[in-house]
Amino acid sequence: MRAWVPAEEATHVLYVHDGQNLFDPEAPFTGWHLDEVAPPAMLLIGIDNSGLGRMDEYTHVPDDLGDGPIGGEGDAYAAFIGDVVRPLVQDRYGEPAVIGTMGSSLGGLISLHVALLDPDTYSFAASL
Numbered sequence: 001m002r003a004w005v006p007a008e009e010a011t012h013v014l015y016v017h018d019g020q021n022l023f024d025p026e027a028p029f030t031g032w033h034l035d036e037v038a039p040p041a042m043l044l045i046g047i048d049n050s051g052l053g054r055m056d057e058y059t060h061v062p063d064d065l066g067d068g069p070i071g072g073e074g075d076a077y078a079a080f081i082g083d084v085v086r087p088l089v090q091d092r093y094g095e096p097a098v099i100g101t102m103g104s105s106l107g108g109l110i111s112l113h114v115a116l117l118d119p120d121t122y123s124f125a126a127s128l
Contacts, residue, residue: 019046
């Protein structure tokens with residue numbers, strides 16, 4: 001997990017998937033530079049994927065791409081965010097009332113799934 005804490009009190013928090021790509025200019029395709037474009041009161045929480053498990057973590061239904069079933073662990077990943085990541089953030093930084101989730105590609109897919117599983121928690125989702 002990676003955090004970018006705004007200089008002013010956070011009014012929003014954004015949980016972003018593929019966290020290893022958010023701030024590091026050495027990340028694939030020079031990274032997202034999310035810290036450079038986020039609104040000034042946005043707390044950014046980057047959740048790294050586990051590399052080989054990305055397809056499993058970021059999809060909510062299994063699929064067969066020719067080598068047998070893969071994917072479908074999105075509910076468990078959403079539970080990990082709710083049961084592990086968010087409590088850590090709450091304890092360390094506090095958690096603003098406006099909560100969002102965002103990702104790109106499979107990260108975008110899981111962002112929508114996470115928000116749909118818990119619409120009372122997530123105010124918005126961005127799927128890029």
